[in-house]
Amino acid sequence: MILKSLSRKPPTFSQLINYMDKDGNAWLLTHNLYADGGDLKAIEKEFWENYDYLPQRKNGNALYHEIITLEQNSPLSEKAQVKILEDLAKRYIEKRAPECLVYGRIHNDQPHLHLHLLISSNTIKSQNRMRLTKAEFGSIQQDLDCLLYTSDAADDLLCV
Numbered sequence: 001m002i003l004k005s006l007s008r009k010p011p012t013f014s015q016l017i018n019y020m021d022k023d024g025n026a027w028l029l030t031h032n033l034y035a036d037g038g039d040l041k042a043i044e045k046e047f048w049e050n051y052d053y054l055p056q057r058k059n060g061n062a063l064y065h066e067i068i069t070l071e072q073n074s075p076l077s078e079k080a081q082v083k084i085l086e087d088l089a090k091r092y093i094e095k096r097a098p099e100c101l102v103y104g105r106i107h108n109d110q111p112h113l114h115l116h117l118l119i120s121s122n123t124i125k126s127q128n129r130m131r132l133t134k135a136e137f138g139s140i141q142q143d144l145d146c147l148l149y150t151s152d153a154a155d156d157l158l159c160v
Contacts, residue, residue, distance in 0.1 A: 001088070001148055002069040003141045011062035013047040013118070020105040020116045027082060029104035029117075031093050032124055043103055050101055050120050053127055061121040061129060068092065068144075069114040081113045082106060084148070089115055091147055095140045099123035100130055 008016075017040050028037045035042035051062060068088055070081055085106055093102050101120040106113055121129050132140070 004067045006065040007061040008063050011051050013044045016118050027106045031102035054122050064119040066117040072112045085115045
């Protein structure tokens, strides 16, 4: 599993949401959002409303674009990979951003499935940015790697 975090300074919510939705994949994830997952404008509006709580600051992060990728050429079926990504996403959000807005989509435009997450840079209606140190991020990644091989979804790995 590969976990990649890309911070964005400008609030490019619309661009990222539209990119994430480009495949039209039926699987989606929302966390702390009231909007219907299929209503992209409403999702964007919620991210903007939450972003407006942040005081303007030079070089402050507006959002995080995070990607969780499984191994290339996995022997698992696409259904099993989706189940694993779904489980990893939920656990990742619990550890990384439990009080933030999160929108996620799975892409299958590569030889491997991967999950894109849009995470607000602040917790809900907060003026404080949510930030992880490299050590905290590394610890979460290590925990996810362990979960990958001990979760129910990983049973499919052992059965192949």
